[in-house]
Amino acid sequence: MSPERMRAPWQGPAAPGGAGRVRRLAAIATAVTVAVATPAVAVAAGMTSRTGATTYTAGPHPCDEHGKPRHRGGGDCETKHPTPTVTVTETVTATATQTVTATATVTATATATACGTGVDSTQPNGMEQFLAALVNGTPFAGRRPNINATPDNPNIVSGPANTPGWIDLSTITGYPTTSPVCDVSVDANGSDAFYKIITQGGSVYTLHCAANGTSLVCPAPAQGNTPQSRWTAVSPQP
Secondary structure, rough: OOOOHHHOOOOOOOOOOOHHHHHHHHHHHHHHHHHHHHHHHHHHHHOOOOOEEEEEOOOOOOOOOOOHHHOOOOOOOOOOEOOOOOEEEOOOOOOOOOOOOOOOOOOOOOOOOOOOOEEEOOOOOEEEEEEEEOOOOEEEEEEEOOOOOOOOOOOOEEEOOEEOOOEHHHOOOOOOOOOOEEEEEEEEEEOEEEEEEEOOOOEEEEEEEEEOOOOOEOOOOOOOOOOOOOOOEEEOOO
8 A cells, every 4th residue: 555545543533623623612611611610609699698609500411421322313512501509598596584573571660759649557455456557658657546445446536636537648857758658656655655667768767656545646845945846767777
């Protein structure tokens, strides 16, 4: 065989126009690379408050591994760009609010202006009985006569004329006014009766009354060099 008629052996589908096909495939690959990267950048730029990821799903390639159409009459072998699938994840943050109700307990301390009521009595002889009573912090003095004949005699008298009723001992000079009176008592001996009171502050006072067997007079009147009786604080105080 002459050298003029010798041909180079054919190297498969890439031989006829192989260089051109290679260049076209390289351009397609570059376009695919740009197309794939670009949507990811667009999604990242547009999502400022969300986190996302971009994935791509490519359909079946129209060409085989030799660069030829897979089906007859398929036309030119073109590369389809993959369709991007965007997956967006949104994070929601919840803030819990708790309401606390507090209950306050208030303890009030009342200051007494009077210490209530009370009663006391003494019988110095078989003829009469002396009584002391405290009503709303005010002390009173009274006498119950003729108990020898009428032990259950309910009548209370007071004063030189045995006037029915009680003597208000808070009207007598020296009566304490800086602290309420909380108790009163009475005792008698001979012709003398003595009333005592104690205040809320703890101060004790005494008052002398005249009791001669026929009446009760408070305060005891002046006699000779002895002035009229008055409320006097005992000393020392308890």
